[in-house]
Amino acid sequence: MPENQNFNTPLEQLTTKARGDVKLNLADLAGTWKACDQNTRGLVRVVLRASGGNLKVRVFGACHPTPCDWGTVNGLAYAESVSATDAIAFSAVYTPGFKETIVTGRLDNGTLIVETYNHFTDGSGRSNYYSRGYFCKLQRKDKE
Numbered sequence: 001m002p003e004n005q006n007f008n009t010p011l012e013q014l015t016t017k018a019r020g021d022v023k024l025n026l027a028d029l030a031g032t033w034k035a036c037d038q039n040t041r042g043l044v045r046v047v048l049r050a051s052g053g054n055l056k057v058r059v060f061g062a063c064h065p066t067p068c069d070w071g072t073v074n075g076l077a078y079a080e081s082v083s084a085t086d087a088i089a090f091s092a093v094y095t096p097g098f099k100e101t102i103v104t105g106r107l108d109n110g111t112l113i114v115e116t117y118n119h120f121t122d123g124s125g126r127s128n129y130y131s132r133g134y135f136c137k138l139q140r141k142d143k144e
Helices: none
Strands: 031-035 043-051 054-061 068-079 087-094 099-108 111-120 129-137
Touching (some): 054 087
Antiparallel strands (some): 043 054
16 A cells, blocks of 8 residues: 555545644533443443543442542543544543453533443453443532
8 A cells, every 4th residue: 555545534634724733622521420320330430631631531430339440541532523622522541450441432412422342351251342321420519
């Protein structure tokens, strides 16, 4: 394949609005998101925050008596197009030692749809698996 071959789709073509130094507006994504299903066995909370124009992701799993804190990792934010400036989606990778989990999320009419792709690396024979959950944004006055 020639090195200079262009694989950009029409959506990916730069417009006059697109600038290389643009940081995405994270306001709609940022905040604490709680699983709408209180009986979930997967993720129960997702905290997204802006840090110097970058996205920090912290997720919590369904453990008892308190949720399991997976820790904070760097995330990537995504816009709807190459010229858009508002973030509508994110991804992050967690590697706790026995598996690798890719966590993705996208906004959909005020709900955050979060998906995980889990790949076991410990030789346990467990199947890799996918999960999806719906998250509602907590308002500042709401209790977590």
